[in-house]
Amino acid sequence: xxxxxxKMTPMMRQYxxxxxxxxxxxxLFRMGDFYETFFDDARTVSRExxxxxxxxxxxxxxxxxxxPYHAVDGYLARLIEKGYRVAICEQMSEPDGRTLVDREVIxxxxxxTWLPEDASLNASLAAVLxxxxxxxxxxxxxSSPHVRVALAxxxxxxxxxxxxxxxxxxxxxxxxxPALRGGSWSVLELPKSEFSPTSGQSRLAARWGLRDLAPFGxxxxxxxxxxxxxxxxxxxETSFSKISHLQGIVCLxxxxxxxxxxxxxxxxxxxNGGASLFAFLNRCRTTAGRRLLxxxxxxxxxxxxxxxxxxxxxEALLAAQNRRDLEEGLACCRDLERSVARLHLGxxxxxxxxxxxxxxxxxxAVFESAAPVRDLVGLPDPALTGELASRLxxxxxxxxxxxxxxxxxxxSGVDEELDSWRSLNDxxxxxLDAYLEKERxxxxxxKLKVGYNRVFGFYxxxxxxxxxxxxxxDRFERRQTLVNGERFITPELKEYEDRRLSAESxxxxxxxxxxxxxxxxxxxxxxxxxxxxxxLARLDVLASFADVASVGQYCRPVFSPDRLEIRxxxxxxxxxxxxxxxxxxxxxxxxxxxxxxxxTGPNMAGKSTYLRAAAIIQIMAQMGAFVPAEKASLPxxxxxxxxxxxxxxxxxxxxxxxxxxxxxxxxxxxATSDSLVILDEVGRGTSTYDGMSIAWAALEYLxxxxxxxxxxxxxxxxxxxxxxxxxxxGLFNLSMAVSEADGEVRFLHHVQEGPADRSYGVEVARxxxxxxxxxxxxxxxxxxxxxxxxxxxxxxxxxxxxMELFDLEGDRLIDRLSALRPDDMxxxxxxxxxxxxxxxxRKLRMxx
Numbered sequence: 001x002x003x004x005x006x007k008m009t010p011m012m013r014q015y016x017x018x019x020x021x022x023x024x025x026x027x028l029f030r031m032g033d034f035y036e037t038f039f040d041d042a043r044t045v046s047r048e049x050x051x052x053x054x055x056x057x058x059x060x061x062x063x064x065x066x067x068p069y070h071a072v073d074g075y076l077a078r079l080i081e082k083g084y085r086v087a088i089c090e091q092m093s094e095p096d097g098r099t100l101v102d103r104e105v106i107x108x109x110x111x112x113t114w115l116p117e118d119a120s121l122n123a124s125l126a127a128v129l130x131x132x133x134x135x136x137x138x139x140x141x142x143s144s145p146h147v148r149v150a151l152a153x154x155x156x157x158x159x160x161x162x163x164x165x166x167x168x169x170x171x172x173x174x175x176x177x178p179a180l181r182g183g184s185w186s187v188l189e190l191p192k193s194e195f196s197p198t199s200g201q202s203r204l205a206a207r208w209g210l211r212d213l214a215p216f217g218x219x220x221x222x223x224x225x226x227x228x229x230x231x232x233x234x235x236x237e238t239s240f241s242k243i244s245h246l247q248g249i250v251c252l253x254x255x256x257x258x259x260x261x262x263x264x265x266x267x268x269x270x271x272n273g274g275a276s277l278f279a280f281l282n283r284c285r286t287t288a289g290r291r292l293l294x295x296x297x298x299x300x301x302x303x304x305x306x307x308x309x310x311x312x313x314x315e316a317l318l319a320a321q322n323r324r325d326l327e328e329g330l331a332c333c334r335d336l337e338r339s340v341a342r343l344h345l346g347x348x349x350x351x352x353x354x355x356x357x358x359x360x361x362x363x364x365a366v367f368e369s370a371a372p373v374r375d376l377v378g379l380p381d382p383a384l385t386g387e388l389a390s391r392l393x394x395x396x397x398x399x400x401x402x403x404x405x406x407x408x409x410x411x412s413g414v415d416e417e418l419d420s421w422r423s424l425n426d427x428x429x430x431x432l433d434a435y436l437e438k439e440r441x442x443x444x445x446x447k448l449k450v451g452y453n454r455v456f457g458f459y460x461x462x463x464x465x466x467x468x469x470x471x472x473x474d475r476f477e478r479r480q481t482l483v484n485g486e487r488f489i490t491p492e493l494k495e496y497e498d499r500r501l502s503a504e505s506x507x508x509x510x511x512x513x514x515x516x517x518x519x520x521x522x523x524x525x526x527x528x529x530x531x532x533x534x535x536l537a538r539l540d541v542l543a544s545f546a547d548v549a550s551v552g553q554y555c556r557p558v559f560s561p562d563r564l565e566i567r568x569x570x571x572x573x574x575x576x577x578x579x580x581x582x583x584x585x586x587x588x589x590x591x592x593x594x595x596x597x598x599x600t601g602p603n604m605a606g607k608s609t610y611l612r613a614a615a616i617i618q619i620m621a622q623m624g625a626f627v628p629a630e631k632a633s634l635p636x637x638x639x640x641x642x643x644x645x646x647x648x649x650x651x652x653x654x655x656x657x658x659x660x661x662x663x664x665x666x667x668x669x670x671a672t673s674d675s676l677v678i679l680d681e682v683g684r685g686t687s688t689y690d691g692m693s694i695a696w697a698a699l700e701y702l703x704x705x706x707x708x709x710x711x712x713x714x715x716x717x718x719x720x721x722x723x724x725x726x727x728x729x730g731l732f733n734l735s736m737a738v739s740e741a742d743g744e745v746r747f748l749h750h751v752q753e754g755p756a757d758r759s760y761g762v763e764v765a766r767x768x769x770x771x772x773x774x775x776x777x778x779x780x781x782x783x784x785x786x787x788x789x790x791x792x793x794x795x796x797x798x799x800x801x802x803m804e805l806f807d808l809e810g811d812r813l814i815d816r817l818s819a820l821r822p823d824d825m826x827x828x829x830x831x832x833x834x835x836x837x838x839x840x841x842r843k844l845r846m847x848x
Contacts, residue, residue, distance in 0.1 A: 010100045012038075012062075018089050018105055025087040025108060026079065028072070032095070035088075036066040048082055049075055070403065073116055076109055080123075083186055085110045107347070108238040111186060112168030115142040115342055117351055122291060126166040126185070127231040128157065129195045129223050130177050136223035139164050140231040141291075143341040145245060145530045147231060149224040150252040154179065155666055159261040160252065161185075163298030165271070170194075170230050190230060197221045200229025207232075208248060216249040224251070245344040245526055258300040258622050259639045263663050267644040268615055269573070270297050277616060280573045281625070283547045285330040288337060288533055289540025296541060300622035302636050304559050310542060310624025311556055313376040317546035318626075326369035327547070330540050332362045336533030340526055343519050350400040350409050353518055356529065357396055360389035363532065370539055377542065379535045384528040388521055395518055404515055405508045418510045424496075425503040431496065432458075439490075445470045451487075456480055458497040459487040542624075548572075549626035557621035557632040564590040564676075564711055567631040571613035572620075575628065584749040585629070588614055588713075594732050596703050596712040600722060600756040601736025602763070606749040607715040608644060610736075611678045614713055615640060618676055635711065639675040641667040643682060657686050664694075668701055675710040677702060681717065692718040703728045722755035 008016075011031075015038060019027045026044060028035035037045045038056075042065040046053040049067070056062040067075045079086055086109040092102040112125030124141040135157040139148045150160055158179060161169070169185045172192040181187055193199070201220065205212055218225055228249055235243055260270070269276045271294060278297055284290045301307045317323055334355035342348035364382045367374065382389075395414050401407040412419055424431065436450045439460065449461045459479050462470065467486040480487040522529065548554070552572065568585035575583040584606070590597060599607050617627045621634050643663045664682055671677055682698055683691025695718055702712050709730065722733050735756035737748040745763040766775045817837065822830060 014100065014103060015089075018087070018103065022087040022105060022108065025085045027087045027089055027105075028067075029089045030069060030091045030103065031066070033069055034066040035069055035072055036064055038062060038064050044084075045079075048084070049078055073118075076114065077116060080109060080111050080114050083111055107240050110168060110238055112166055113142055113235055113238045115338060115345060115347065117342070117349065122165075124164060124166045125168040125170060125231060125234065126161055126164060127170040127195070127227040127234070128161070128180060129172065129227045129230075130154075130175055131223060134223075136227040137161065138224065138227035138231040139166065140228075140235060142235065142239075142345070143335070143338040145247040145337065145526075146250045147228045147246065147248075148250045148252055149218070149228050151222070151224050152254055153670075155261055155670060156254065156259055159259060159265070160299075162262045162265050163260065163271075163295075170234055190234070194230045194233055195226040196229070197223055197226040200225045204229055204232065204249070207242075207246075213249065217251045218249065239345045239347075241345045243341075243344060244523070245341045245530070247527070247530070252299075254638070256302060258302055258619070258637060260298055260300075260619070261639075261641065261666065263666070264615075264640055264642045265298060267642040268612060268619070270619070275573055275577060277573060277619070280576055281544060281548055281620075283544040284540045285327060285543075286333050286536065286540045287335045288537035289330070289544065292537040293541045293544065296623045297619070300619055301624065302622065302638060304636055307559070307622055307624050307636070309376055310545075311626070313373045313542045314545045314549060314624065314626055315556060316372040316376065317543055318550055320372050322369050323543065323546065326366065326539075327543055329362050329366040329369055330536065330543065333359045333366070333536055333540075336529050336536070340522060340529050340533070343522055344526070348519065349403060350396070350515065351402060353392060353515070353522065354396060354400045356522060357389070357392035359532075359536075360385050361393055363389070363536075366536070366539075373539070373542070377535055377539045378531075379539065380528065380531050385525060385532060388525050388529075391521060392518065395514065404511050409511045410514050415510055415514060418507065418514075421499075421503045421506045421510070424499055425507060428500055435493065435496070436460075443470060443472060445472075450493075456487065457489075458493050458500075459489055460493065461485055461487045545623075545625040552628055554626035554628050555631055557617075557627050557629075557634055559621075559636055560633050561635050562592050563633050564588065564635055565631065565633040566614060566617055566629050568629055569613050569617055569632070570628040571609050571616060572628045573616070574609055574613075586610055586613070586749075586751040588751075590711055593730060595709050596699065596714060596728065596731040597734050598699070598721060598724070598731055598755075599713060599715040599734045599736070599751070600717070600719060602738065602747065602756070605736035605738065605747040606751075607736055608680055609749075610751055611644070611680055611713050611715055615642060615676065615678050635674070635676075637674055637676045637711065638672055639670065640678070641671060641675060642678040642680075643667060644678065644680040660684070661694075664698060668698065668706060671702070671706075671708065671710045673708040673710055677710050677712045677714075679712070680715045682714070683716075683718070688718075692720060696721060696724070699724060699731070700728065703730055719755065719757075725755075 015027070015029050018029070019041075026037060026041045028037060030036075036042075039062075042053060042063045045051060045067075046063075046065040049065075051065045051067070053063050053065050056064050076086060087105045088107050088109065089103050090106045092104050095101050110125075112123055114123050122141070124139065124144075126140075127138045129136040133153065134151055135154050137150050137157045137160060139150075139160070150157060152160075154177070161180075161183070166185050169180060169183070169187050170190055171180065171187060172195050173189040175192070176187055176189060198221065201213055201218075204225065212220065213222075213225060232243070232246065260268075265271065271278045273279070278294055281297070282290060282293055284293055301310075317326075320326070336356060336359055339348065339352035339355045342352050360382075363385070367379055367382050370377065370379055373379075395410060397408050397411050400409055408422075410418060412422075432450050436448065440446055440448050445462065445466060447462060447466050450458065451461055452458045456479055460476070463485050472488070475490045475492075476488040477490070478486060479489045552575075566586075566588045569588060570583050570585050588597070588610075599610065601607055613628075617629060617632060618634060618637060618640060620627045621632060622636060643660065660682070664679070667677055667679070679698070683693075683695040686694075695714075695716055699712075699714060699721065702710060702714075724731050725733050733753070733755040734751050735754055737750040737752050738756075739746040739748055762775060762778045770778075820833065825833070
């Protein structure tokens, strides 16, 4: 961007001054009723928002594009969604037509910190301080009352980041590990000083009036302090606010939560897409509930008491007769934490107050409906916010405007002066009519009229003759002489004129004052409102769990450290997608003597679904949800690992097999005896013997050679591995049942004890629609290869030229025959076609 070829008016110099201070942002420059952009910013905004690019000068050297100020949030949402940072440069003084309006950047809107009114985007940011063996991370959502921090290995931190899905990731300059790049977030490098634990502790402790951060479980020089300080400072600097709604720091510890790494979250489809676990479980009525549900999915609990507390609540809600009333009440609740945060950040408006009012007005009914689970959920007494609820209900009109001044905000009867100004503004004609009658009576002049023009204001008017005859009192001051009449002003009418013309300004000023007072009242009750909002979110999620469990006839899981038993388990998402087709449930029984289940059988028979179902049931149980099974007795696992599917990472130079080995290595290096490991087709990305050797060795390692014995489900096509049951005492075989009748193969999707006798790969190929010649040739090769004779193997590798040619052409001939429609052909056409097909068949028979 350059303004060297443009005439530099004072306004343009002002624009460039602010733009130079925020070069990495799109600058929205307030000019009257519009926010304007210029130069390269204008071109970008025009392209991204599909706006017309105009020019301010006749030479078209000053491109510009703008958006109305009252609709700016909608345009901001689109820019933020595309990853742009936007600086808002606001008018700080009223235009007078003579001097340059003062302007200042009042906030910087970024993907990670923007908090819109309508909750269309769940913005959040993360700050990461990488170390040699451990990384420190801090997570901050604009609406949250807490910064959440963690200190763990890179793998665990990456898993947390994936689950949090921040829009922005803050890292020290020149210190960003490659693993942090390439995600759905944008990476922003900040000076290393921003991540200093020493200075960070001083800043954060002063914020909360503490001597140090020990009350939050953070000792001096803890790297988590540096990450938290960077996140908080960034939020403050972009919002130009002290973010006073932030209440403290919460430590995320590995001992508290089930760890799900990036691969597990992706392979199990926990969050993203219409077929995800989140989409299936999401029957929440509130945006806060949906946010919390996502958090619970990626961070299930390990504390049995805490899990059972949630399960107790779900059980109570299932038994509650008024659950529908509760759900209807929740549907009327708004996002308290978001609205409170927006008011603290200085971006809140009348609708945030209305959202708080509407929620508090239905909260007593929700509190009553939730009687069976109040203590389990931690619902605070409505009396804590009762006074605020009454004040908001009595102070605000039912339908509030988006901005102050558009329509009335404050209800009648709240402020006498406001009501007086409104009466004057709304009932001005009535006052004038009454005043006119009073003056007519006082002067005895019945022809007295009242009028108004923009030059002289309000006046009383008489005709020339009437004015000459009338004896007007001294308070009548001549204002204007016309050809046919005289106009007068009186002190009372002048006072009314001044009041009438200033009424709108006074109304706006009083409404602004009352709005500020209500905002302060809300902020004074921040802790109670946040507590209420968090409890409503918990109640919403648990009610969603109850709804899902009721529809699906789910069971309550129980926990046992030495047993993993699932009876008639189902994959909830797959079952829902079948749309009426019966789902075949399956059992799984494991204990301390049966820790490694080896699952064999053909593709399409349901191995992967069986493995995924076990993992999903484990996650749901530790979330505190009922599970899709008749019975479930489960251990509380510390980590859940998955190696499922085939994919590459070409952008990082990793092949499919390399990705497979990296994920397998992460499992073998990080699993413990309290982990659940799901492995599907390890070794498939390389040669048969290489792959089988790797799978074999991995099984032995997980069985105990690694010094630990996790719970393992291992699906494979390497049938040779089933023999390990004879040498590994904790390994047992499972297989997918198959029915064979009249040469047809049917997959039953039922898991049975014992190994599979074959893979049925050729049958799957036939079902997939491979050409018949390929299927027949594959069957021939398979039979010879399985003969295990050297001669047979060499002969199997020799292509059968005659069979290939005949079968290929024969298939084409059959295809032509199947496409014919004899009923649509004349006898002559049918006979000619028969001759052609007969000739072609004879030629094929004669081909050597």
